[in-house]
Amino acid sequence: MFCKPGKGRQFGGIFNNAILAVGSIGFFPLQTSYLSPPNVPDMQLFFTTDIIGQRAALPADExxxxVQVLRKKPGDRVQFIDGEGGMFTGRILEVGKKSCVIAVEEEERNYQPLPAAVHLAVAPTKNISRIEWLLEKATEIGLTAFHPFFSEHSERKVLKPERLExxxxxxxxxxxxxxxxxxxPAVPFADFLEQAPVCEQRFAAYLGEGVKGSLKLNYRPGAxxxxxxxxxxxxxPxxxxxAASKGYALVSLGPNRLRTETAALAACHTVNLINQDFHTRLDDRSL
Amino acid sequence: MFCKPGKGRQFGGIFNNAILAVGSIGFFPLQTSYLSPPNVPDMQLFFTTDIIGQRAALPADExxxxVQVLRKKPGDRVQFIDGEGGMFTGRILEVGKKSCVIAVEEEERNYQPLPAAVHLAVAPTKNISRIEWLLEKATEIGLTAFHPFFSEHSERKVLKPERLExxxxxxxxxxxxxxxxxxxPAVPFADFLEQAPVCEQRFAAYLGEGVKGSLKLNYRPGAxxxxxxxxxxxxxPxxxxxAASKGYALVSLGPNRLRTETAALAACHTVNLINQDFHTRLDDRSL
Structure with missing residues (x-):
C-alpha cells in the first residue's frame, strides 16, 4: 500500500530500473521512500496540531x-501528521523564517493504526541513552504509550519528559x-499500577521458575x-x-538474560510481529 | 531451566520470598541471576580461550x-566461556594483578546453541554508535555472525573490528x-556475496511492491x-x-519504515522468536 511512482527522490529512478532488472529482488528503503507502495508518507514528514479547516500552520521549529533547512517554498507539496492518527498532504501557501502555512489538500484520519494498543512500562535505566534508544526503536516498531516508573531499586530517580517526547x-x-x-509522566511504581491503562492482557517479563510460557504463546493477537x-x-517484594494483585501474568522472553531495554524492545516486537498477521486478516493489507 | 537456588546474590533472597508471596508473578532478572533456572551462568561471566586440560588462565584484562575490580581470591568459584560454546565452572587457584589461574571443575560444550545459524549482513551506518548498538542487541537476542559490508552508497567506508569484537x-x-x-571483516558488497556463508535461506528485507510476504511467514523454523x-x-542497480543472482528473496518486515539498525534487529528477533518454539520442540525445553 506504500507507493509513490514517479517521485523524483534520490534513488527512485535507479531503483525502479534495478528492480525491473532483477525481478523480485529488492532492498529495504531505509531512509528514502523509493519504490514505496501507495500512501507512503514523504521521507520528510512534518508535525503540527495547528490545523483549522483546510489550513494548517507548522510550529516554529518545524x-x-x-523553510530554512529544506528550503521549501510556496506551492511545494508537503506531508504532515498531527500525532493522533491524522496524515495530511497539502501545498505551502506562505512562508516566513519560522512560519509555514499550508493549504490542506488531502487528509486521512486514523492512518495505519496499530491492530492493538501496546503499552510499555519500564523503569528508566541508570544510563539515560538506553531508554532514549528504546523509545526510538519501540516507536518505529509500534508503540501506543510509554510508561516510565520509579521502583524501589531504580537507580534513576528523575526523568525529564521533554527530550523523550x-x-x-x-x-x-x-x-x-x-x-x-x-x-x-514518570511516577512511583505503585502509582503506575493504580493509573495503568485498562488492557485486555497484562504481562510481566520474567526468566525463571514458575514461568507459564513465552510471551509469544500467551499473547492473544489483537489484544x-x-x-x-x-x-x-x-x-x-x-x-x-x-503487581500480582493487578493481574500481571508471568511470561518468558526466551532463555537468555536480556538487558532492560533489550527485553522491553523484544517484548514490544513480539506483540507487533504477532499482530502483523492479525493486521493482514483484519483488512487484507499486504505485508 | 535457569535456576540457582540458594545463590546469595543481591536480590535472590527477597525475590524468593516475593515469589512465594505472590504466586506465579515474577519479574525479569535483568542484571542479576536471582531466581534463574538451572544452568544459568553467573552474572559475571569471564572469557578465555587459554584452557589446557583442567587448567585455565584468564587473559590480562579479564x-x-x-582480581582487582571484583576482588576474587583463590578458592572463589568463577564461571567462564570460551566463546565457542564452552561454559566452564572452576575455582581460582592463584591470582596476580593481571593473572588468574583457574582449576576447571565442570564444563559443558555446545552450551545452549542457537537452533539455527543467524548471519546478519548490514552496511555500517554513518553513525557508528547505531551499529554498535545493533551488535550488542543482536548478540543478546541471538546471532551467529555479523557481516558488515560497504556498498556504493555507504556513507561509512571504514569499520574497525576491534571495538565491535x-x-x-x-x-x-x-x-x-x-x-x-x-x-x-568489512568488505565490499560484491566480496560479501562471494564469501557469504552457505545458508538454507537468504532474505533481503524490503518494503515495497513485489514483496512476496513477510520474513515471519517465509522463514522456515530451524533453517x-x-x-x-x-x-x-x-x-x-x-x-x-x-544479490539477486545469489538468491536473496524479497521479504517485508512490516508496513513501516525502519532505520537500518532497527530493521536488522527486527529481522534477527523475528528469526529467533520463531525458533523459540522450534527450540522447544527440539528438546522440550521450557521457554
Whole structure:
C-alpha cells in the first residue's frame, strides 16, 4: 500500500530500473521512500496540531526546518501528521523564517493504526541513552504509550519528559507513523499500577521458575496489552505483590538474560510481529 | 531451566520470598541471576580461550577485572566461556594483578546453541554508535555472525573490528551466552556475496511492491539464515542484480519504515522468536 511512482527522490529512478532488472529482488528503503507502495508518507514528514479547516500552520521549529533547512517554498507539496492518527498532504501557501502555512489538500484520519494498543512500562535505566534508544526503536516498531516508573531499586530517580517526547515524535516521523506514542509522566511504581491503562492482557517479563510460557504463546493477537519490564535492580517484594494483585501474568522472553531495554524492545516486537498477521486478516493489507 | 537456588546474590533472597508471596508473578532478572533456572551462568561471566586440560588462565584484562575490580581470591568459584560454546565452572587457584589461574571443575560444550545459524549482513551506518548498538542487541537476542559490508552508497567506508569484537564479547557474557558472534571483516558488497556463508535461506528485507510476504511467514523454523539489510543510501542497480543472482528473496518486515539498525534487529528477533518454539520442540525445553 506504500507507493509513490514517479517521485523524483534520490534513488527512485535507479531503483525502479534495478528492480525491473532483477525481478523480485529488492532492498529495504531505509531512509528514502523509493519504490514505496501507495500512501507512503514523504521521507520528510512534518508535525503540527495547528490545523483549522483546510489550513494548517507548522510550529516554529518545524517551520524553520521546512523553510530554512529544506528550503521549501510556496506551492511545494508537503506531508504532515498531527500525532493522533491524522496524515495530511497539502501545498505551502506562505512562508516566513519560522512560519509555514499550508493549504490542506488531502487528509486521512486514523492512518495505519496499530491492530492493538501496546503499552510499555519500564523503569528508566541508570544510563539515560538506553531508554532514549528504546523509545526510538519501540516507536518505529509500534508503540501506543510509554510508561516510565520509579521502583524501589531504580537507580534513576528523575526523568525529564521533554527530550523523550522529541525522540518519540522524531521516530514517528522517521518511520512514517501518524500516531506519536504518548509519554506518560514518570511516577512511583505503585502509582503506575493504580493509573495503568485498562488492557485486555497484562504481562510481566520474567526468566525463571514458575514461568507459564513465552510471551509469544500467551499473547492473544489483537489484544490491547500492557508489558511490564523490571528495572535493573529488581522489584521489591512489596512491588511484586502489588503487581500480582493487578493481574500481571508471568511470561518468558526466551532463555537468555536480556538487558532492560533489550527485553522491553523484544517484548514490544513480539506483540507487533504477532499482530502483523492479525493486521493482514483484519483488512487484507499486504505485508 | 535457569535456576540457582540458594545463590546469595543481591536480590535472590527477597525475590524468593516475593515469589512465594505472590504466586506465579515474577519479574525479569535483568542484571542479576536471582531466581534463574538451572544452568544459568553467573552474572559475571569471564572469557578465555587459554584452557589446557583442567587448567585455565584468564587473559590480562579479564584477570584484572576478576582480581582487582571484583576482588576474587583463590578458592572463589568463577564461571567462564570460551566463546565457542564452552561454559566452564572452576575455582581460582592463584591470582596476580593481571593473572588468574583457574582449576576447571565442570564444563559443558555446545552450551545452549542457537537452533539455527543467524548471519546478519548490514552496511555500517554513518553513525557508528547505531551499529554498535545493533551488535550488542543482536548478540543478546541471538546471532551467529555479523557481516558488515560497504556498498556504493555507504556513507561509512571504514569499520574497525576491534571495538565491535569487544562489544560482541561483552554482550555475550552479559546475556549468559557461551557463543560469541563472529565479527567478519568489512568488505565490499560484491566480496560479501562471494564469501557469504552457505545458508538454507537468504532474505533481503524490503518494503515495497513485489514483496512476496513477510520474513515471519517465509522463514522456515530451524533453517540457517542469512539476513541482508540495505544501507541508508540504498543499493546500486549493479549491487541489486548481484544479490539477486545469489538468491536473496524479497521479504517485508512490516508496513513501516525502519532505520537500518532497527530493521536488522527486527529481522534477527523475528528469526529467533520463531525458533523459540522450534527450540522447544527440539528438546522440550521450557521457554
Amino acid at each position: 517551520a524553520r526546518h521546512c 522529541k525522540i518519540a515524535l522524531s521516530a514517528a516521523k522517521q518511520s512514517g507513523r501518524a500516531y506519536v506514542p504518548k509519554i506518560m 490491547d496489552v500492557c508489558l511490564l519490564i523490571g528495572p535493573e535492580g529488581g522489584f521489591s 512489596r512491588e511484586a505483590a502489588l | 584477570a584484572r577485572h576478576c 569487544k562489544i560482541a564479547l561483552s554482550a555475550a557474557k552479559q546475556s549468559g551466552r557461551a557463543y560469541v558472534p563472529k565479527i567478519m 540457517d539464515v542469512c539476513l541482508l539489510i540495505g544501507p541508508e543510501g540504498g543499493f546500486s 549493479r549491487e541489486a542484480a548481484l
